[in-house]
Every structure is written in structure tokens, then in C-alpha cells.
Amino acid sequence: MSAIESHLRENPYDIARDQLRRVAQRFDIEPGMVELLGAIKKSVEVAVPVRMDDGSVRVFRGYRVQHNVTRGPSKGGIRFHPDVVLDEVKALAMWMTWKCSLMGIPFGGAKGGVACDPKRLSHGELERLTRRYTTEIIDQIGPDIDIPAPDVGTDGQTMAWLYDTYSMNKGHSVLGIVTGKPLSLGGSLGRTEATSRGALFSLQQLMSRRGETLAGKRVVVQGFGNVGSILAKFLAAEGALVVGLSDSGGGIAAESGIDVIAALAHKAATGSLAGLAGTVPVSNERLLELDCDILAPCALEQVISEENAPRIRATVICEGANGPVTPTADAILEARDILVIPDVLANAGGVVVSYFEWVQGLQEYFWTEEEVNRRLNEITARAFAATWELKEREGCSLRIAAYGLAVQRVAEASALRGLYP
Secondary structure: OOOOOOOOOOOHHHHHHHHHHHHHHHOOOOHHHHHHHHOOOEEEEEEEEEEOOOOOEEEEEEEEEEOOOOOOOEEEEEEEEOOOOHHHHHHHHHHHHHHHHHHOOOOEEEEEEEEOOHHHOOHHHHHHHHHHHHHHOOOOOEOOOEEEEEOOOOOHHHHHHHHHHHHHHHOOOOHHHOOOOOHHHOOOOOOOOHHHHHHHHHHHHHHHHOOOOOOOOEEEEEOOOHHHHHHHHHHHHOOOEEEEEEEOOEEEEOOOOOOHHHHHHHHHHHOOOOOOOOOEEEOHHHHOOOOOOEEEEOOOOOOEOOOOHHHOOOOEEEOOOOOOEOHHHHHHHHHOOOEEEOHHHHOOHHHHHHHHHHHHHHHOOOOOHHHHHHHHHHHHHHHHHHHHHHHHHHOOOHHHHHHHHHHHHHHHHHHHHOOOO
16 A cells, blocks of 8 residues: 655644743743743654454554643544654643633633545444544543534444443443434534534634624635535635635636535535536636635644645634644744634634533533533633734734733643642
């Protein structure tokens, strides 16, 4: 099997630590605290042997990383992707810490992953891989310790297998062990759409401050998985004109706008966006450079880099994915007056509603979808307002403001708790 070229242009953990250092310098956080906040609390690498359908055995590499638990148990998704490496998981765990802090959620950051290509595994192989991976990390997770969730390449079914494997080992059902579960297994209404809905709410907050609405805005969404497809649907429902979409196989564009509902049906029927009537093909690289008002990268990290940032023509970038813009690209975009709604704010809806699911599971009392969405909107609006206020006061980017608030909150909690012993 030929090696798969990684999408990572730079080491993501180096990026995450550099972001922390720059924020700490901006907000006068003392060096010892920076060292503490930059440290990974626990990192586990495991072998995940799986019997394949043909009877052979393959061994995959799995990871679970807990960055910080100062503000509560750690929380973070599990990613199944060929490119998963330890430093990526560390970076994603650190970003989760800041995301939970910014949104006022009592969690720290964690992340997990298995280096595999889920598209090339059968249903049975995926189940056996998930159950073995869960068993290998079972001492690292728990409803009061570390609560997994879906991420790239995983979904509600994956979480159902994880929930069942953990519960069988404990001898009773543990609803709070994982979020993103199917509704019939204690999942929360609104969880599937939560990341996209949070991005929508963030964009609405921005438009409100500019005296504008989303109606008539030209939008490009890169990535047509759970986050990107639902966000595209939400934006179209708000009257935005979706002029570009892409999935892993390539992109499509239409000056007059793409029928998102038709795109969803076409993708479901054919497995690809390619060939949708009324659109022209465009490469994933070119899609990012289309003329639009809002660009929403909703796939993987580092798709906007120093190389293509000068050619981005959007006026607003909404980071539906984690880390889609590199620091060098950030500086270029800021110099060009392109506003970036950072990942820790734009895509935090998923962890907010995961928190709601966790609370509902612990209480065994479930909320209506209207209640879930209302509370998500309130939390997003509060976080956006605090971030915007700091941005205006400090004259900094929205990313620096968001990270500044988040890091300062974790630093304050760390100082109050002190060191043991």
C-alpha cells in the first residue's frame, strides 16, 4: 500500500505552543504559568490489533491525549484518519482546552485518534477497531475523567460502540462516558447539528455588529462532511448564496448559487459532489480562492497557508474546522483586513452541546431541541461578545482576543488551585 501524503504542512503542536507563547506575551502571563499551560498532562499511545474480514490481523496506532484538567474533566473527540499522529492529537487537545474555557464549559481539553482510513474498512472492521481501541484506553477515560466524542471519520455509531464497550467492562450502562451518541442511547437532541449551528450563530453575531445580515452573502464551504454540509444548509436557509462546495474528491462552483438540498441528495446517491447539475468542477485548492464574502473551511487543518493566503478573496473566514489557518497565513490575512472567526469560537457549538448531553446523561433527564438550541445561542452570544469587546479594547485580531480570554481563564484557575503537593 502506498503512503498517503499528509495534509499537515507544519507541526500542529509547535503551532499550538507558539500561539500560547504569543498570547501569554500579549497578556503578561508569567513564564512559569506558560510552561505549565503548555505541558501535556497525559499522553497514551496504544497498539490496536484488529482481525480483518479476510482473517488477517492488522495493527493500527491509537492515541489519547489529555492536555489540562484544571477546570474539570477533559473532553475531546476521537478521529479516525490516515494522517493521525501524536503531535496533531496534542495540538487538538490543547485547542480543546482553550475552546472549553472560552465558552465557559467546565472541561479541560483532550483528543484521541487512530491512524486508519475508515473509508477502506468494512462495518465489522470499524466496530472491532473501535472496541479494541476503547479497551486499550479504558483506564484513561470515564465520565468524571475524560469524555470522548465524534470527530473526523467517526460518528454516532462509533460512539455507540465505545459506549457499549465501556459499559460492558464496567458492568452497567454509563451514559456519561461519551457524547455524540444516537438519541436512542441517550444522545442529545441538536448534537448532530451543534457545531454547524454554533458557526451560524457566530456569523450572525458578526453580521449584527456590522449592521448586516447573511441574506445575499456569497459563501464558499470547504468540506462537505457533517459540519460543512449542515452549515451550508443553514446558511442557504438564511438567504446566503452558496457559490462553492467541496468534499475529499474535489469541489463544485456555481456563480448563480448551488442548491444545497440537491447537493446533499446527489452526495447521498453518488458518494460525491462531482457532477451535480448546474455546477462546474473546481479543485479543492482553487475552491478556497473563489470570490466570496464568507469562506468556511470545515475539513482538516492547515488548508490556508502562507502560500495561498495572498489569493484568498473572502472578507470573512469562519473556521468550521480546527486549525485550518496557519499562523503565517493568519498574519497575511490580518494585514489584508480579512476577519477570521477562530476555531475556538466558530466551531465550539459541538463541545457546548456535548456538555449538555453529558449533563443530561448524568441526570438522566433530557431537554427539548428548542431548549438545547436556545442555550447554545446564549452561550455563543456571550462568548462572542466577550471576545469582540477584548478585540476592540486591545486592538488585536479576533483570534488573539479569543485565545487571550481562554488562556487567562485557565491560568487564573491554575493559580487558584495551586500545585499539589
